[in-house]
Amino acid sequence: MQSYQIVDWGKPLQLRIRETPVPQGEEVLVRIEASGVCHSDVHIRAGYFDLGGGRQARLSDAGAPLPLTMGHEIAGTVVAMGPQASGVTLGTRGVVYPWIGCGHCGFCAQGRDVDCEAPRSLGTRRDGGYSDHVIVPKGRYIVPVGKVDIHLAATYACSSLTAFGALQKLPPLGGDDRVLLIGAGGLGLAACAIAPLVTEARLVVADIDPAKLGAATRQGAWATFDARDPGGALALKQAAGGPIRGVIDFVGSRDSAQLAMGVATKGTVIIIVGLHGGSLEVPLPLLPTRNLTIRGSYVGRLEDLQALIRFAEEGRLPPIPVTQRPLAEVDRILDELDERRLVGRVVVTP
Ligand SMILES: [Zn+2]
Ligand SMILES: [Zn+2]
Secondary structure: OEEEEEOOOOOOOEEEEOOOOOOOOOOEEEEEEEEEOOOHHHHHHHOEEEEEOOEEEEOOOOOOOOOEEOOOEEEEEEEEEOOOOOOOOOOOEEEEOOOOOOOOOHHHHOOOHHHOOOOOOEOOOEOOOOEOEEEEOOHHHEEEOOOOOHHHHHHHHHHHHHHHHHHOOOOOOOOOOEEEEEOOOHHHHHHHHHHHHOOOOEEEEEEOOHHHHHHHHHOOOOEEEEOOOOOHHHHHHHHHOOOEEEEEEOOOEHHHHHHHHHHOOOOOEEEEOOOOEOOOOOOOOHHHHOOOEEEEOOOOOHHHHHHHHHHHHOOOOOOOOEEEEEHHHHHHHHHHHHOOOOOOEEEEEO
16 A cells, blocks of 8 residues: 655655555545645645744644545445444445544534544544555445546545535625625635535635636636735725625635634624644634624535435535646645646545
8 A cells, every 4th residue: 555644744655565554343435536636735744734923723732643645535446344343335336425523422423523522533633645555434424426527526525525514504685785705715615615505695705816717707706805905904805895794714724714803793703724834813802792603614424425416416516626646746736736726626536
C-alpha cells in the first residue's frame, strides 16, 4: 500500500510503502479510486489551527497521531471484509463517510458521530484517503454511489456535506431574503449547487478572486461581490438588493467574519465554517438588539451524505467542477490550495 503521510508536522507529505492492511472484526477494506483534497488539510499538515492573538490549537495536543495519512473525501470499491463485517457487500462502489465516532457514546447512538468526543475520523484521527487503500471501521459507513460519477461522489463526503450541514442551520427564509456565502472555493460552489434544495433565499457570493466568482455565477449564484471592494459591507448590502438574513462563512478569517457582522440585519444567522483562523471582536449589545446568532457548523451526518447521493442520483444536484490529478501530486495541490490558486475541487487518483 502506498500512502502520502504526515511524518513531521509542518513538513511536506512523504510517500510511505507498507503492507496493505487486512480488515479485522467489523472493518472493511476499500480500494481507493478517488480522494478529494480539502483546504482543511492545509492546516492539518501545518499541525495547528490559528486561534488569533498568537494562540494556536495544536493537533498533537488533540490526539492526532503521526504518521498520519490525511484525505477525508474517499471513494472506491470494497475489496475485503473482516469476519464480523456487515452493512455492505464485496464489490460495492461507494463514498466513505469519514466523520466516524467512537460507536458507543450517547451522540453516536443518535447518529451524531460528528459530535462524538472520541472521534475515529478518517484522514484526521485515523489513516485516510491519500493512499491506494483505506480501512473503514464498519460497512455502514460506505454509501453506494450508484450511477453518480465516483470522482464527484468523493467530494460529497466533506465539501458538499459541510455545505449541506451549514445550509440546514439557516432560519426559514423566503425568496425576498438573501443568503451571503463568503468564499467561492470548493465549499462555496457546493453550497450554490445544494442551496435550492434547502432554502428559497437568493444567494449572494463574495470572494476576492474574480475567477471563483465567475464559477459561482455558473453554479447558480444570484449575485456576486468582489470582497476587495473598498466600499466594504455597505457596498455588499447594496449589491445584495435585499436583507441578508443568513451568512455562511466558508473562509473563517477575521476579515470574513467582520464582513459577516457588517452585513447582518435583524435576525441574521451567521454560520462560521472555514478554518482559516483568527478571532472576532463582537460588540455585545448587537447580539440582543439585532437578535443575531453566531454559530459554527462542522461537516454533517451519515444520513445527510446518503441524502446528497440520492439527490445526485435523481439529477437534482448539479455537479461542481472536479479536476482529477495523480495522487503523487497531493502535496503540491495542498500548496496550491494554500495559495488559493484552484477553482473547484481537485480529486487525486492512485
Ligand atoms: Zn474537508
Ligand atoms: Zn461516540
